[in-house]
Amino acid sequence: MLNLSKLATAVALVVAGTAALAGEVEVLHWWTSGGEAKSVGELKKIMQSKGHTWKDFAVAGGGGDNAMTVLKSRVVSGNPPAAAQIKGPGIQEWAAEGVLANLDSVAAAEKWDSLLPKVVADVMKYKGNYVAAPVNVHRVNWMWANEAVLKKAGVKAVPKTWPEFFAAADKVKKIGLIPVAHGGQNWQDFTTFEDVVLGVGGAKFYSDALVKLDQKALTSDTMKKSLETFRKIKSYTDPASPGRDWNLATAMVIQEKAAFQFMGDWAKGEFTAAGKVPGKDYICAAAPGTDKAYTFNVDSFAMFKLKDPTAQKAQADLAAAIMGTEFQEIFNLNKGSIPVRLGMDMAKFDDCAKASAKDFVDTAKINGLLPSIAHGMAVRPAAEGAIKDAVSQFWNDDKISVADGVKNIAKAAATK
Numbered sequence: 001m002l003n004l005s006k007l008a009t010a011v012a013l014v015v016a017g018t019a020a021l022a023g024e025v026e027v028l029h030w031w032t033s034g035g036e037a038k039s040v041g042e043l044k045k046i047m048q049s050k051g052h053t054w055k056d057f058a059v060a061g062g063g064g065d066n067a068m069t070v071l072k073s074r075v076v077s078g079n080p081p082a083a084a085q086i087k088g089p090g091i092q093e094w095a096a097e098g099v100l101a102n103l104d105s106v107a108a109a110e111k112w113d114s115l116l117p118k119v120v121a122d123v124m125k126y127k128g129n130y131v132a133a134p135v136n137v138h139r140v141n142w143m144w145a146n147e148a149v150l151k152k153a154g155v156k157a158v159p160k161t162w163p164e165f166f167a168a169a170d171k172v173k174k175i176g177l178i179p180v181a182h183g184g185q186n187w188q189d190f191t192t193f194e195d196v197v198l199g200v201g202g203a204k205f206y207s208d209a210l211v212k213l214d215q216k217a218l219t220s221d222t223m224k225k226s227l228e229t230f231r232k233i234k235s236y237t238d239p240a241s242p243g244r245d246w247n248l249a250t251a252m253v254i255q256e257k258a259a260f261q262f263m264g265d266w267a268k269g270e271f272t273a274a275g276k277v278p279g280k281d282y283i284c285a286a287a288p289g290t291d292k293a294y295t296f297n298v299d300s301f302a303m304f305k306l307k308d309p310t311a312q313k314a315q316a317d318l319a320a321a322i323m324g325t326e327f328q329e330i331f332n333l334n335k336g337s338i339p340v341r342l343g344m345d346m347a348k349f350d351d352c353a354k355a356s357a358k359d360f361v362d363t364a365k366i367n368g369l370l371p372s373i374a375h376g377m378a379v380r381p382a383a384e385g386a387i388k389d390a391v392s393q394f395w396n397d398d399k400i401s402v403a404d405g406v407k408n409i410a411k412a413a414a415t416k
């Protein structure tokens with residue numbers, strides 16, 4: 001027979017349990033383009049399905065410079081969000097301030113150590129403790145191209161070297177279209193710049209110059225050649241590029257106004273959101289001269305210390321969800337990246353993602369797996385910012401000679 005009083009107690013316990021577990025997570029990110037917003041929306045849905053409240057803290061601005069400025073003021077005023085999109089050495093800097101939460105119990109329960117490549121896990125840890133949860137792996141050294149534009153221009157094969165690239169760009173110019181869709185913001189200039197350094201100098205040179213910041217490499221003839229090539233690319237961009245957002249540049253390729261864009265595979269999120277298919281509507285290829293290398297950019301959420309136990313619970317659930325298979329698949333299908341969690345089924349992913357997953361493994365074997373400096377993976381934020389400024393000054397001012405450009409970049413790299 002149904003015992004009503006027992007049932008009432010059970011119901012009360014369930015309700016109390018749910019209420020005690022539900023909390024709010026405030027999440028700072030800069031995912032505001034079409035593809036990005038769709039992707040982060042999936043995380044929001046997962047958190048809401050667990051009964052938590054999602055407080056969106058989106059700060060527009062590709063590459064995240066604006067978001068980092070806003071984050072600093074929030075943390076300084078003692079009111080950090082639960083989680084913030086922070087990457088690479090930046091995670092270590094925040095952890096050293098003593099403001100990040102320890103995620104070890106979630107990480108142990110969810111077995112993160114065995115589910116992450118060690119290079120990634122190390123970045124998520126400070127003094128051996130997890131303080132951040134990784135989301136994905138973006139490849140940065142991609143070149144996106146519109147098939148129809150290449151056909152119209154008579155470009156028969158996707159350029160694999162810089163000379164081939166310039167020959168193709170000339171053909172596009174001749175038919176009155178824009179060869180390179182570029183957004184003139186310093187992180188976008190730098191995204192192109194690091195492709196050029198990698199393509200011109202190879203993986204070892206990239207690592208010496210842009211990761212180790214070795215002065216000899218930074219002032220070498222190879223760096224001069226890189227700057228010459230970089231400047232030449234600018235002559236194939238349109239006059240309206242200064243200040244343009246990256247997704248608007250991607251839209252120019254999607255809409256057949258431009259042939260190429262140099263951008264990480266978040267650009268694929270825009271093609272996907274527009275219903276475009278790789279191999280049919282557009283091409284993804286390694287930037288010229290870089291097919292044996294892979295510049296990686298791992299998005300991750302660092303978690304801040306919180307006082308409220310319900311908020312702490314919501315934060316722990318967020319960390320677990322981020323590394324869960326459901327999120328890793330649906331988010332990355334929309335975002336253009338690949339799952340960071342090892343052993344994921346790639347069946348639903350497109351050919352560009354499959355190529356990215358294969359190249360991630362293959363390039364690691366030949367020392368070609370390299371952190372992207374443009375995307376906060378390689379050097380401390382202060383040096384990164386200074387180098388970015390020097391590179392953009394060179395890009396924007398044709399009066400700066402190559403020799404001076406090299407000097408300025410080398411000097412910026414020495415910023416402490």
Ligand code: BGC
Nearest residue numbers: 036061062063266297299375
């Ligand atoms: C982030 C990507 C983001 C892109 C453009 C990169 O630094 O890692 O997730 O889509 O910036 O905003």
